Amino acid sequence: MARNLSMKDAINEALDLEMRRDPTVIVMGEDIAGGAGGQGEEDAWGGVLGVTKGLIGKYGAKRVMDTPLSESAYIGAAIGAAACGLRPVAELMFLDFMGVCFDQIFNQAAKFKYMFGGKAETPVVIRGMVGGGFRAAAQHSQMLTPIFTHIPGLKVVCPSNAYDAKGLLIQSIRDNDPVIFCEHKNLYASMADVPAEAYTIPFGEAAIPREGKSATIVAYGMMVHRALEAAETLAKEKIDVEVIDLRTLSPIDIDTVVESVEKTGRLVAVDEANPRCSIASDVIASVTEHAFKAMKAAPKAITAPHTPVPFTPALEDLYIPSASQIAEAVRKQMK
Amino acid sequence: MSNNPFPLPKEKLLEAYTKMKTIREFEERLHIEFAKGDIPGFVHLYAGEEASGTGIMMHLEDKDRIASTHRGHGHCIAKGVEVEGMMAEIYGKVTGSCRGKGGSMHIADLSKGMMGANGILGAGAPLICGAALASKYRGDGGVGITFFGDGASNQGTVLESMNLAAIWNLPVIFVVENNGYAESTSIDYALAVDSYIDRAAGFGIPGVTVDGTDFFAVYEAAGEIIKRAREGGGPAFLECKMVRFFGHFEGDAQTYRAKGENEENRANKDCLKIFRSKVTKAGVISDAELNKIDDQVLARIEASVQKAKKDPLPTAKDLLTDVYVSY
Numbered sequence: 001m002a003r004n005l006s007m008k009d010a011i012n013e014a015l016d017l018e019m020r021r022d023p024t025v026i027v028m029g030e031d032i033a034g035g036a037g038g039q040g041e042e043d044a045w046g047g048v049l050g051v052t053k054g055l056i057g058k059y060g061a062k063r064v065m066d067t068p069l070s071e072s073a074y075i076g077a078a079i080g081a082a083a084c085g086l087r088p089v090a091e092l093m094f095l096d097f098m099g100v101c102f103d104q105i106f107n108q109a110a111k112f113k114y115m116f117g118g119k120a121e122t123p124v125v126i127r128g129m130v131g132g133g134f135r136a137a138a139q140h141s142q143m144l145t146p147i148f149t150h151i152p153g154l155k156v157v158c159p160s161n162a163y164d165a166k167g168l169l170i171q172s173i174r175d176n177d178p179v180i181f182c183e184h185k186n187l188y189a190s191m192a193d194v195p196a197e198a199y200t201i202p203f204g205e206a207a208i209p210r211e212g213k214s215a216t217i218v219a220y221g222m223m224v225h226r227a228l229e230a231a232e233t234l235a236k237e238k239i240d241v242e243v244i245d246l247r248t249l250s251p252i253d254i255d256t257v258v259e260s261v262e263k264t265g266r267l268v269a270v271d272e273a274n275p276r277c278s279i280a281s282d283v284i285a286s287v288t289e290h291a292f293k294a295m296k297a298a299p300k301a302i303t304a305p306h307t308p309v310p311f312t313p314a315l316e317d318l319y320i321p322s323a324s325q326i327a328e329a330v331r332k333q334m335k
Numbered sequence: 336m337s338n339n340p341f342p343l344p345k346e347k348l349l350e351a352y353t354k355m356k357t358i359r360e361f362e363e364r365l366h367i368e369f370a371k372g373d374i375p376g377f378v379h380l381y382a383g384e385e386a387s388g389t390g391i392m393m394h395l396e397d398k399d400r401i402a403s404t405h406r407g408h409g410h411c412i413a414k415g416v417e418v419e420g421m422m423a424e425i426y427g428k429v430t431g432s433c434r435g436k437g438g439s440m441h442i443a444d445l446s447k448g449m450m451g452a453n454g455i456l457g458a459g460a461p462l463i464c465g466a467a468l469a470s471k472y473r474g475d476g477g478v479g480i481t482f483f484g485d486g487a488s489n490q491g492t493v494l495e496s497m498n499l500a501a502i503w504n505l506p507v508i509f510v511v512e513n514n515g516y517a518e519s520t521s522i523d524y525a526l527a528v529d530s531y532i533d534r535a536a537g538f539g540i541p542g543v544t545v546d547g548t549d550f551f552a553v554y555e556a557a558g559e560i561i562k563r564a565r566e567g568g569g570p571a572f573l574e575c576k577m578v579r580f581f582g583h584f585e586g587d588a589q590t591y592r593a594k595g596e597n598e599e600n601r602a603n604k605d606c607l608k609i610f611r612s613k614v615t616k617a618g619v620i621s622d623a624e625l626n627k628i629d630d631q632v633l634a635r636i637e638a639s640v641q642k643a644k645k646d647p648l649p650t651a652k653d654l655l656t657d658v659y660v661s662y
Contacts, residue, residue: 026472062472068502073495076461077468080479083450084400084469103492107455108462115441116451117434118657152658176660204662251662 002195008051008188010162011127014169015052015089017198019059022087025173027052028065028074029091036066048093049129049188071097075126076104079178082124083112087173092128094140095182098147109178110153125172127181130158131222131272132320134185138308141316143221143272146279148180149249155203156250158182160224162192164247167201174200184221204251208260212242215266215330218257218283220246222320223270229323234330241330249279257283258290265296266333270321275303297333302326339619342555343393348614351393351550353628355385355607357418358409360636362581365408365425368640369585375427378439381409383548383580386606387512388413390553391480391573394561398477400448400466402459404512407452410482411442414449422639428646435649436657448477457483457490460509464496467505478506478564486517488534489525497538497570506564508557509540509572512547514579519591535572547575548606551613578604 005013019025033056034045042061046053056064067074071092078090092098098105105126112120132141148156155177159165165183172179209224210231219227224245231241242260246252261267267287271280280301288299302321310316341348362382369378381388384406392413395401403410411421416432424431425439432442443451450466453459463479470477483493488511500507517525528534535542543560545552553575560571578600582589589597614620 065503068495068498070495070499072492073461073464073499076458076492076496077465077499080402080450080462080465081469081472082465083445083462084466086465086469086472088465103455103458104461108453108458112443112451113659114657115433115437116443116445117432117436119433120443120445121660155659155662177662 002193004191005162005194006188007159007162007165007183007190007192008049010166010194011051011169011183012053012055013194014166014173015055016058018170018173019055019063021198024085025087025089026063026065027055027089027091028067028078030067030069030093032091033061033064033066036061047091049185051188052091071101072104075101076108078126079104079109079122079124082109082122082178083120087123089125089127089173092126095128095130095144096139096142097128098144105154106151110151114153121176122178123176125179125181127169127183129185130182131184131186132309132316133222135311135313135316137311141309143304145182145249146273146277146282149279149282150277153178154250155179155248156182157203157248158184158221159247160187160221160245161190162194164201164207166194167199168247170198171200171203175203182221186222201247203248204253205247206253206256207245207247208242208256209245210241210243212240212264214240214264215268215333216242216244216257216260216264217268217270217326217330218244218246219270220249220279221272223272226321226323227270227326230326230330233323233327239330239334246279254283254286254290257287261287261291262294265294266330267295267299268326268329268333269299269301270326271301271303272320273303274306275301276306278303300329300333302329340617341551341614341619342558345619347393348620349624349628351389352610352625353632354389354392354413355550355610356628356632357635358385358388358412359607360632361408361412361418361421364636364640366581366585373644374425376438378425378585379406379583380581380585381406383578383600383604383606384512384514385409386550386553386610387510387547387575387577388482390550391510391557393554394558395448395480397446397448398470398475399480400450400463400477401480401482402450402463402466403452404459404482404484404487405440405452405454405456406484407440407442411444411449411452415447416442416444416449418635419639419642422643423646426643426646427648428643429649429653430646434653434657456487457492459483460493460496463507464499464505467500467507468503471505476565478508478561480508480510482510482512484517485511485513485515485522485526486520488531497535497540497572500570501539504567504569507570508560508564509535509570511574513574513576516579516583516591518583531572531574540570540572542572542574544574544576547577548604548609550606550610
């Protein structure tokens with residue numbers, strides 16, 4: 001039975017269902033219960049924004065582990081435990097904090113299987129917040145998906161809605177490779193119909209939230225909503241736009257994008273990440289290689305600028321790609 | 336044998352000697368073969384340090400995990416990884432323990448609890464905390480040992496892991512193999528405290544320093560702290576003071592060493608000579624018995640080199656496999 005659920009609650013439900021199903025699933029992170037060792041409430045926070053609230057009451061401190069502020073140690077421990085038969089879901093709070101533990105992610109977890117000649121599996125999920133619009137400034141707002149996507153051995157997921165978040169997180173936990181699960185903090189409150197039972201969404205299958213014939217907009221995460229908003233505007237101008245939500249960035253479903261561009265002849269790739277070596281530039285390169293003859297206009301990337309994320313709303317709102325920028329890019333291609 | 340003064344029965348003493356001798360001859364042979372130019376990449380040799388890895392590993396089972404270092408051949412052999420697969424790996428052959436994809440710095444065998452040599456210094460400490468957490472979670476009595484050199488002892492990963500192991504009461508043994516040099520830089524320069532025991536105490540972890548050239552000193556100290564960790568007593572720190580017979584890597588001219596240092600180490604700090612002297616003087620094992628092991632080890636190393644040289648290389652199809660379980 002589907003209920004209208006926020007993305008935050010959908011993520012909580014995915015963790016809950018998988019912990020109930022599989023005793024090897026444990027979760028750990030800074031303040032994921034919150035209040036460990038204090039005099040007050042044990043589950044005081046349930047994660048900095050309350051995403052893991054209630055889990056410690058159901059599964060206890062043995063499976064819901066508050067960690068010290070020590071990302072190298074506990075992210076590495078989650079990876080080591082995964083190589084030894086557990087399925088840890090480690091929360092990095094803000095994925096910007098990857099800077100202090102990146103070695104464990106990209107030199108260890110990502111490479112075990114290959115370096116060890118195939119004889120290792122590391123079923124760890126590292127989840128954390130990404131993205132801007134929270135007025136959280138340069139070290140708590142980045143979209144670092146391209147950095148993770150660049151690394152062979154990692155899988156990278158970034159849902160745009162509550163339904164996908166639940167199905168993709170359950171898939172991530174059941175998956176036998178290391179997964180970076182990127183949660184856009186400004187989507188936590190977004191609502192969608194979400195079935196109560198467990199379900200999975202396979203990796204490498206994009207969604208098409210809006211079909212159209214004149215142009216293809218590719219996006220993921222928050223940018224899917226900006227793309228849909230642009231599509232609404234363009235529809236009033238009789239421009240019929242198709243919107244593709246990549247959902248997973250590694251693996252990436254480039255076939256769906258190529259098929260769409262072969263139909264529409266136009267491609268706008270939207271990315272909240274910085275422009276160089278971005279998901280947008282990657283999509284444009286791949287589609288250009290595969291569907292060059294179908295293209296009626298030069299493909300266009302709409303991304304954040306090559307700057308850190310600014311703090312003041314006056315600048316951050318200019319930093320994040322907008323629906324009007326996306327719409328304008330399509331209009332130019334239609335000329 | 337009633338007059339055996341050692342804490343191990345004779346067959347275990349022979350096993351320990353065989354492991355140490357195998358490590359020694361493996362490394363001595365690599366030193367020669369590397370100089371010929373037949374071995375690609377970097378090689379870091381463990382010769383001189385055998386008593387440390389072996390003294391600790393004699394207490395371990397397959398369910399116990401170790402995280403090793405860039406200088407990992409000795410840890411692998413002591414933990415039971417097959418010499419033939421290791422040699423083939425170092426030659427880059429498809430028959431190698433990692434199908435030629437890892438090389439000297441990444442030899443691993445998770446089925447033996449060997450979680451990998453590691454090219455990143457100090458990286459094994461968080462990983463072994465996770466291995467120990469998994470053992471504690473399952474209640475299987477397994478312990479985790481993380482090895483690092485005096486150089487990597489200053490890595491944040493090691494220090495963070497000491498705190499994490501202490502607060503989670505994990506069955507982890509932190510082993511610093513102190514050979515006096517972080518690559519070329521002396522420990523006197525790089526370590527702010529006089530004693531690793533003081534540093535461990537700062538994390539609430541008991542520590543002990545032993546003569547790492549004495550197999551029996553390592554064995555006894557390790558036995559006590561491993562038993563304690565198995566029984567839920569939490570982490571411990573072990574410093575093995577030792578010498579490195581070769582340079583940081585093969586090809587290192589070692590001009591940072593004092594004149595005559597290597598000769599002095601070979602003459603007076605050779606853990607194999609010390610072991611031999613102790614067991615023969617005690618009358619527990621004869622020189623002839625040890626010489627027989629020496630011959631068997633040399634023959635095994637010779638055969639592993641000949642086989643590795645003849646073994647096939649990986650082919651283009653191997654380039655793209657083993658990245659993911661599924662993709």
